[in-house]
Amino acid sequence: MDYPKISMVIGSFNRRKLLELCIEAVRAELNDQSYEIIVVDGGSTDGTVEWLVQQKDIITIIQHNRGEWGGKQIVRKPWAYFMNLAFKAASGQYICMLSDDSLIVPGAINNGVELFDEQLAKGVKLGGVAFYFRDYPVRKKYAIASNLGNLYVNHGLFLKAAMEEVGYCDESYHFYFSDTDLALKIRAAGYEIIPSKLSFVEHYFDATPEIRSSNNDERKLVDRQKLISKWSGIAYPKEKEEYYSRHVGRWLEHPDSPTIPLDTIQKLVAAENPDYFSFPRVSVITVVYEDPKGLARTIDSIKSQTYPFIEYVVIDGGSGEAVQQVLSDNSESIDILVSEKDNGIYDAMNKGISLFTGDFCLFMNAGDTFYEADTLKRLVANLDDVSDVFYGHREYIHGAGHSLAQIQKGQPIEKIVSGMPFCHQSILYKSDALKRNEFNTTYRYAADYNQFVKMYTAGAKFRLIDQVICKFFAGGSSESGIRPYLECLKIQFDYFGDGEHIKESKYMKGFIKNWPDFEKKFS
Template sequence: MEYPKISMVIGSYNRLPMLKLCIDAVREELKDTSYEIIVVDGGSTDGAVEWLAEQKDIISIVQHNRGEWLGKTIERKPWAYFMNLGFKCATGQYICMLSDDSLIVPGAIKNGEALFDLMLQQDIKLGGVAFYFRDFPVRKKYAVAVNVGNLYVNHGLYLNSALREVGYANEDYHFYFSDTDMVLKLKKNGYLCIPSMSSFVEHYFEATPEIRASNNDWKKDEDRNRLIDSWKGIAYPESDYDKYKKIVGYWDWHPTGFDDPNNTIQKLIDAHS
């Protein structure tokens, strides 16, 4: 059996208009590439589950993560749990991770794929490629994210076999910092993580703030401390422990900046409104 080159893994919940945009952009971007789309939906009630069921090119996983069932409150599963469902289903050489409130600027995935291919052809042990993104309108400039002194992938590509090797995402984190932890596990196993200078993603930060507020924000400090404590002396020098306790990370801005000729962010804004 021939497997696809790229597996898209997209987390989604109650953002159907944005999800449709995200999917359509992926279809257009990868129309000349072998790919699969895997969407892990958290039990949407806005019609997304029904829409996904009609999409014959999408592998849909519905993991109800809110509400009640049979008189009992459904136990909330962490980000790593539901994303691992998608990661473990992926059959492509590369896994591209996105969220439903993000939209690729045309060329983002293809440029990241080309960079990954080039590095592997040069026998460079590459595990992840981070795309530049911005949380519009909070941040107007594009950046990649750095925690405890290490670049990690917020949106971007992973080598599927490398994720399998390190056991995917750590499900002990409630919601935040598991993506950082996953890249640190890759680095511990000798893999590199680099940015793609020509890959950009728009993330509309003001979309459904009530969903973001429900993402276990009150446990964010616990997750941050777990990351800092777990990787002390491994991913960063012990002497930096107090520094990261105060400020765990920063944005690494794109060195030349980027003006999107496609005005991609406006599509997200229009979908939200």
């Protein structure tokens, strides 16, 4: 009998649409290869089982793992038990392990197999090949898991003979870390595990969060401690056992930082969220200088957004150690980072404009945050093809210790004659509109107002959306002193003249109100 070269092993539960995509990609990838597909399903109730039994090229193993049977609660079996069912049934030379919420970037499997073949032909005792992947949108850079030189195979290829030799997965783990344990057993048996620099996998981390949370309880901590205890003094130094009980491994980013089109991950997201508006990529730019606490607050807000297609750009003005630590701690969430001296906030923002690649762009500078976790998702759902700028409302947070908050609504764009009708952080620009209108850095405080007035008078289309976009924390440089008034009044005189409208200018009113203080200070 001729056995296949590659056995694809995929675990599945209640993710039919994602599973179909995963298998469709595998079929296309391996069309010219000798392969088999084995799916282990945990008793899905979403039509997955019915679909699987109709697929004549798939070996389907169904092991119910939830619910009741015979009047008794089914005792849940571990991930390793399920995967071992498929691993032991596999007849290929190589076993390729994928999850049902992942999708290969074309070429991933074939490139990995080619690398495996080359190394074995050279006499290398190779047991596994790890594929680079990312947990989108939580972790946006492709990486493989490692610790102290030990690579782990989260997605990738194993030599079937190596798995047999070490006894497959340890089924005493509940869910997590049995794949880590398997890689360590293979290494301990004298095999190497190497990365395939040409193999990439998209993993949609936010798929079916209720399933993920059911596997992510206190038993994960038990599994982690079991792993560390088992390999203490071998893979993990005894003297650092406490540290590694909290940090099992680390991510090794791809050395070339490849930029891969979002087509593959978009397919995964579309399967779970078909209501997204054509999947525009939204670039969020944060400018920071020596504000580590504010930066951390802003980054946490951006990471919490449920809209997945965010390009995050951070422009740092050459801050010290505290900010650098925040940036380092959140490097997986930052797509583009510049850290160098600049000529002020608007110069930094212009740097961001020159670098972002999204379809739309929003500035959320250090300290400020999105209003809610679904803010961007809701905002994107209201976009159109006509407007150049979309804007909404803000929550203004002020007072001692930022203890007071009030909603300030965006005003009709015609109000721009008398002052800013919106908060800058509540603005979403269309990409080409922003690229054509960088900030005039001769203004130190009001370059944003100048930009909007310039765009308005040139005929740009602004659209007010009835939604709170941001939380704006008071205290920025544009909120105090005489120069902001003078700059804004100059802009109004330059673009609108000195007619009756100046009487309604909020900047003229503010200037007059504060004149006694200014006169006292400067006389």
